[in-house]
Amino acid sequence: MRIHHVAIICSDYEKSKHFYVDILGFPIIEETYRKERQSYKLDLQVGESDCAERSAKGDRIELFSFPNPPQRSSTPEACGLRHLAFEVNDIHASVEQLQAKGIEVEEIRVDEITGKKYTFFKDPDNLPLELYQK
Structure with missing residues (x-):
């Protein structure tokens, strides 16, 4: 569902x-x-x-x-769950908001299949997170 x-x-x-x-x-x-x-x-x-x-x-x-959790590979191309993506209305505004709070964000790219804009950033444990424009 x-x-x-x-x-x-x-x-x-x-x-x-x-x-x-x-x-x-x-x-x-x-x-x-x-x-x-x-x-x-x-x-x-x-x-x-x-x-x-x-x-x-x-x-x-x-x-x-949890106390002492085991480390896991966190690159987007590692085997397993690739990344977590959040849909946003305005990717440029969302990137600016993150950068204003000290978060490093990759350059915005364009999905060659959908033509939509997207980019990646990381959480405090280097989990790859994605912004994907609606």
Whole structure:
């Protein structure tokens, strides 16, 4: 029917929480500390949704922290999940907003199949993230 969520495990919870909430602007649905696992779980709303229905509708990111998570290759061409892409209305404005917050963004490219503009940047753990113009 749709993708329910994307789970991301981070190495520094506070740094990643700041990145996804304060820099990218994703609203918090719920934040939970699981003492038995020494782990945080932060549910973030992606895209537009009625605030009253955030827990039931819309796409979400689940941001997890665990003690000493194993490293994973994070280049876009590595085997496995390639990257996470966010659709934006104005890629130039989105790039400018990220750069104004100190985020390094690659040059904007054009998808040879769709003719749409896109670019990549990275989260605090070097996870490749993409902006894709609507």
